[in-house]
Amino acid sequence: MSIFIEAAIRAVFVFGFLLVTVILLVWVERKFVSDLQNRVGPDRAGPWGILQTLADGMKSFFKESIRPTNVEVALFVAAPIIALMTALLIFMVVPIGAPVEINGTEYALVGADLNVGLLYVLALSSMAVYAIVFAGWASGSKYPLLGSVRASAQMISYEAAMGLSLVPVVLFAGSTSITTIVEQQQGTFLGVFPAWNIVLLPSFVIFLISGFAETNRAPFDLVEAEQEIVGGYHTEYSGFQFALFFLAEYIAVFNISALTAVLFLGGWSGPVFGPAWIAWVWPIGWFLLKTWAIVLFFVWVRASLPRMRYDHLMSFGWKKLIPVSLAWIILVAIAIGIRDFGLPWS
């Protein structure tokens, strides 16, 4: 099969998977938040309101996209597209299951197994900042601009913490390919515990916290704080352009959850039962189970924690997360050095 056709099939599959997932995700979030807040939530469209997201999507598709008079048109139109594209592309390097053998050829269940997979994720998440910065600036009014200035400062700060939290994972696996990192977490430790990277607990916590900040989720949603700056960067957006931002944000949440599952919780590793022809389903199931557990954790945090103050956000990022990550990197590096080369005096 031509390499281009295979790449196209993989890309279409990943995008389709994400779009179906995000429709479910919006519904799950609304239902789960409703449960936590002791109310019913959407229950009109379909059984348990499961068609609510589709209905909302249709509605926003047919609504007029209003364009205020003093916007910078090119950037105003480009911003939601950049947001959605970066969110979709990040998932390309996440393996969703063990390699599958079809007609004697082994296919990896991943969009593209890059040997710089983790760096690709960091690169694209730094591109995602531009969608918000462009949207805020091109809107030509003050609340979006405030939102986007907040966003650029916040995302630079927490990107540094996120990058540093991934260094111990790379040191541990000896590779930046996400597929290799997952394969290295197979099997068990001392015969009982799964050999997941969760042993790098500080990294896991810092990655998750900076994930909240990168996706602009509560308690780090100052970028779109309704009570202070209306809607932040998307104040002036309406109709389908707003829906694109909305989709991008939820895909970003799923991406961070999937990355957490893959990098720290062993990805698709887990027990496999049953006959050989059904065995390939289990890894995908384990991956989805872990990812959705973290998605629900995201929703739980959103329903529980109030928004941080801006100066607290900055000092937390720069004065706590980054020094802790640096100290942790040094500790892990020393430990791996001892593991590989023995004690320095022996």
Place this chain on the structure above:
Amino acid sequence: MGELIVFIIFATVALVSAIGMVLAKNPVYSAIGLLGAMFSIAVLYVLLDAHFVAAVQVIVYAGAVMTLFLFVIMLIGVDNREAYGPAVPAQRIMTAVVSIGLFAAIVLAGRAAWITGSNAFGTPDLNGTIENVSDELFGTWTVVFLSTVMLLTIAALGTIALAYFGTDVPDEEATL
């Protein structure tokens, strides 16, 4: 063939956005032009099979540096003409001389050897670009690498020291 098409597209984008950066009246569009040029160069690195360099190019230049530029531009205010200060005398003539000199240097270097395509240095091991880079950095060039690290750390420390201890000049904002 596919490689050539991608090269032509992104080389054009890089040139057009570099020219756009210089010609744009609005500093935000200048920054976006620079961003386009940086990103296209990253794509050219991918074509050369230098995946690691491409990723670093996007993270450092197109990501961190350009976000910082945009942040500062927006913080100062896009229409704030006074913030740019007086123009350097004979700026255009100096720019022309330096540009022509650089172009001549490139052409002269090119007469020695043009490096074209990903096979210029033999077929690289695709699954080992990071390993190759780190072997070179931490094996062959350890001293040079660590000296650069020291230099950058000292520069950062100097900036911090200036910001913290260089308060001999009376603080203008305090007197306002």
